[in-house]
Amino acid sequence: RMIDGTGAIAIQVQHGIRVQGPPMAFREARTWWFAARAAPHPDPVLYLNGDGTGPVNHAVWMSNVSREYAPPGRALLSVTTLPGMEGWDDAAAVCGQLRDWFGPIADDWELLRGDHIRHALPVPALAHPCFEGHPPRVAPGLFICGDHHATPSINGAMLSGRQAAEAVLTEFAATPVLGD
Template identity: 30%
Template sequence: MKVAIIGGGLAGLTCAWYLKKNGIADVTVFESSDSVGGKVKTDLISGYRCDRGFQVLLPAYPETRKVLNYEALDLQRFDKGSLIFRNGKKIPFYDPENGVSALIQTVLKGPGSLRDKVLLLKLKLQLSRTSVDTILNSADTRTALAFLKDFGFSSSMIADFWKPFYQGVFLENDLQTDNRMLRFTFKMFAESGAAVPKNGMGAIPEQLAEFIGKENIRLETAVTAFDAHSVTTAVGETSTFDAVVCAFNYEKSVLYHSVSNYYFEAEQLPLESKHVLLNANAKRIVNNVVLMSCVAPNYSSTNKQLISVSANGTGWTNEQITNDLQLLFGAQVRDWKLVKYYEIYEALPNLNPIRSFSSQQKAGVYYCGDYLTQGSINGAMQSGRITAEAILNSRK
């Protein structure tokens, strides 16, 4: 069987991975850019590894656990929880797994009331007993914000933790995303935290590509036309296939959330922390700050430090970002040097409600991608797997 996959992002690569693993060696992945990964790529710039947009892997994701070799990726783990900055104060919100000291700090100085902390433990326990499929296939389509309010969290807890944290996950500021995504991702964070590969997030698609075989991946090959059994490239070459998969949002059928990501070089870090640093100031632009060279030392091959700064939306000026950072860390930010700036217009599909993915065909062409289900690495890879299974079943 001969299969073409158009798009070398995680959905397309995962589809190809499963096809090869199940005996279909004649798979061709067409990718218009110069590297695989789609939205998940890492650039090497002046001795720094800069992911294109701050991204993390949640090792508890069921789809990544089926495919990725975590040991080979050499995952560099964040500390669970967050350090919250609000009105000149640092508010610890650490996971009890970080030790007794972390627990005491969170209980005494953390956001929200004691009742909020009890509710958080209740939610964590509930989700630990609920399967991923049960969460994602639930009929409950309330917004994340409505869910948190209905669960009983106080307005201060929502303002100081839930909003700052999930603005960085959902890439929207009002928590209007489907609550099932909040419950799913919170379960994943609680189970195994967050991590990045030693060599950057781009190591994830590279690992998939290595298994597929570089000879089966055609980079810098744009596709201009395709149907159920043929693919035509920009140079006019037409090839025939038994199955064709479109693994990108060809019809531009959904809208996207955008994000701006800045990487700064600093002589020294403003503090030592492997937590995500959250900006909870009322009038904020910067959403979160991550001390990348602290979390993952290999992100910097220099004797200086790499800091990632994210802000939802695009069009921010360097001065706006620097002014906002100064409210968090003081005048030292004026000495930080900009290494790279990304404006990512199609960072995350805006799907409300999210959808359960099933094999999708139009005019005989298979379609997969996170835009057809829910915006996450897990969603992209799930859609690729299910599409591969449909192709494999078509042989029977």
């Protein structure tokens, strides 16, 4: 809600970005979800593909981040593959690389599904009006934020959201209340 009590509008970036300029290009990805009896390691770590071979870019045991992400007695693995990596859309190739990384225990993991995400991350374009460095205020009372407005990442989305919130507070001369 806006400070004056009126509603705020939120739109999907692939549609809303046209307000600011030409349609932005996006990178696609595929996320594969696996169920297991247990994660092979208890820590919430991100496994990165350090040698650039195989289809897997990175993997994380989501249930190590929060037990609520999987039913009791089960573990949930998220695996991301990117176009350009051989076998990125091939479940057998993904399973083969997981076996290389984690050993034969991976043979027992159940592939739940694979999600093709067409608009996974925006492609930064320095000339695009929404690229990092452009202010979040686009018109009086109108602000834009998201990873398309910063670096294409969760960190970029959060930074951009904070910058937009600060711009809103400045424009409306509001003082943030901590703890709300």
